Amino acid sequence: MPDLTSVVAFDVNETLSDMAPLGRRFAEVGAEPQLAATWFAGLLRDGFALTVTDSHPVFGELAQESLRVALSGVLPAAEIDDAAQFVFEGIGELEVHPDVAPAIQGLAERGLRLVTLSVGGTEVAERLLERAGIRDLFEATLSAVEAGRWKPHETPYRYALDRCGVPAAEALLVAVHPWDIDGAHRAGLRTAWVDRDGTRYPGYFATPDLVVDSLEGLAERL
Amino acid sequence: MPDLTSVVAFDVNETLSDMAPLGRRFAEVGAEPQLAATWFAGLLRDGFALTVTDSHPVFGELAQESLRVALSGVLPAAEIDDAAQFVFEGIGELEVHPDVAPAIQGLAERGLRLVTLSVGGTEVAERLLERAGIRDLFEATLSAVEAGRWKPHETPYRYALDRCGVPAAEALLVAVHPWDIDGAHRAGLRTAWVDRDGTRYPGYFATPDLVVDSLEGLAERL
Numbered sequence: 001m002p003d004l005t006s007v008v009a010f011d012v013n014e015t016l017s018d019m020a021p022l023g024r025r026f027a028e029v030g031a032e033p034q035l036a037a038t039w040f041a042g043l044l045r046d047g048f049a050l051t052v053t054d055s056h057p058v059f060g061e062l063a064q065e066s067l068r069v070a071l072s073g074v075l076p077a078a079e080i081d082d083a084a085q086f087v088f089e090g091i092g093e094l095e096v097h098p099d100v101a102p103a104i105q106g107l108a109e110r111g112l113r114l115v116t117l118s119v120g121g122t123e124v125a126e127r128l129l130e131r132a133g134i135r136d137l138f139e140a141t142l143s144a145v146e147a148g149r150w151k152p153h154e155t156p157y158r159y160a161l162d163r164c165g166v167p168a169a170e171a172l173l174v175a176v177h178p179w180d181i182d183g184a185h186r187a188g189l190r191t192a193w194v195d196r197d198g199t200r201y202p203g204y205f206a207t208p209d210l211v212v213d214s215l216e217g218l219a220e221r222l
Numbered sequence: 223m224p225d226l227t228s229v230v231a232f233d234v235n236e237t238l239s240d241m242a243p244l245g246r247r248f249a250e251v252g253a254e255p256q257l258a259a260t261w262f263a264g265l266l267r268d269g270f271a272l273t274v275t276d277s278h279p280v281f282g283e284l285a286q287e288s289l290r291v292a293l294s295g296v297l298p299a300a301e302i303d304d305a306a307q308f309v310f311e312g313i314g315e316l317e318v319h320p321d322v323a324p325a326i327q328g329l330a331e332r333g334l335r336l337v338t339l340s341v342g343g344t345e346v347a348e349r350l351l352e353r354a355g356i357r358d359l360f361e362a363t364l365s366a367v368e369a370g371r372w373k374p375h376e377t378p379y380r381y382a383l384d385r386c387g388v389p390a391a392e393a394l395l396v397a398v399h400p401w402d403i404d405g406a407h408r409a410g411l412r413t414a415w416v417d418r419d420g421t422r423y424p425g426y427f428a429t430p431d432l433v434v435d436s437l438e439g440l441a442e443r444l
Binding site: 032034035037038041042044045046048049050051052053057061062065066068069072073080150152153154178179182183186197198199200201202203204205 | 254256257259260263264266267268270271272273274275279283284287288290291294295302372374375376400401404405408419420421422423424425426427
């Protein structure tokens with residue numbers, strides 16, 4: 001199959017950003033650092049549940065409130081609001097993974113058009129890319145917020161194609177989350193799964209077109 | 223508002239069954255017991271993601287494969303299949319919470335019609351209720367499997383109403399999961415949230431009609 005890719009769309013949370021500092025913030029407020037993974041899975045679970053019933057939750061609001069819920073199980077009531085706020089602010093201070101900047105540079109040099117496509121707002125993505133010094137290499141930061149529906153519904157993928165003015169066959173979605181690969185595949189995009197940790201890909205989701213162990217590996221494959 | 227409840231529909235996983243033994247099974251295979259909560263949130267996250275794209279995953283298959291994925295991050299490859307199978311078998315051996323049997327007895331004595339409504343299969347629910355000696359107090363064990371769509375989509379709630387032959391105003395959905403309360407509310411049912419652990423209810427989901435700290439508390443409120 002010829003590679004027609006002209007636009008590469010990157011998921012943001014965990015795909016570009018390293019979320020490990022959030023685990024340290026959970027520990028700093030007195031919770032177990034492992035609660036970060038449970039909280040984030042629960043945040044997406046609840047966002048998807050609302051999407052199933054045709055709602056359109058705001059990621060930031062869901063993140064804050066789900067932090068209060070997660071911490072309500074382990075901290076005294078009087079500490080929860082401040083602790084949730086402290087962890088939430090950490091989302092706005094994350095850095096990109098070490099493989100991101102060099103890979104983005106390499107893809108941009110090959111003439112590929114680069115965008116982000118997140119269920120979160122564009123502002124968090126903008127600032128993340130600015131801190132990494134790679135904002136100018138992206139043509140746009142796109143969000144499910146403007147699309148009016150969360151991934152993995154096909155609406156935000158279609159919205160990204162419309163915004164870029166390309167057919168699905170020319171777009172590649174890059175993500176660490178298998179549910180995002182599955183949604184993009186159903187919307188007709190090509191997909192690349194980034195597996196930095198050597199985990200298993202769930203057989204119940206559509207198989208990715210490419211599997212790479214880092215974004216630098218991706219640059220070599222396109 | 224007069225209480226018209228004639229049918230009480232119970233969620234099964236965690237609402238009736240105590241899933242704590244699964245954490246011990248994670249520990250027995252060499253993973254951290256906290257991984258149980260992350261795995262289960264991820265299982266629902268992935269099931270809801272598939273529901274967003276109009277798929278209809280089989281709960282048992284999703285549970286098994288998501289266990290392999292969760293354990294692939296922490297165990298050697300050669301151990302994963304056996305370890306996942308060991309934890310999975312634990313689902314079929316869970317017991318009900320201590321408050322379940324007396325509460326079900328009380329509700330049945332008041333003449334209420336009792337059913338289960340799970341995203342899992344009916345067989346697991348059947349055996350769980352049989353082990354607790356309360357299977358005969360339930361009129362039916364219903365499942366999203368037959369409804370053709372997972373909760374919180376309105377389809378399984380509508381299916382339960384059809385099966386029981388009652389309007390939504392006569393049915394009460396009882397669950398520990400806020401996303402289930404939200405889905406049932408949107409489908410027009412009354413709702414009771416069981417909060418055994420004193421956690422916060424997420425503000426982004428529909429408010430439950432009743433909040434109780436155990437099923438025994440529920441029997442007193444109807």
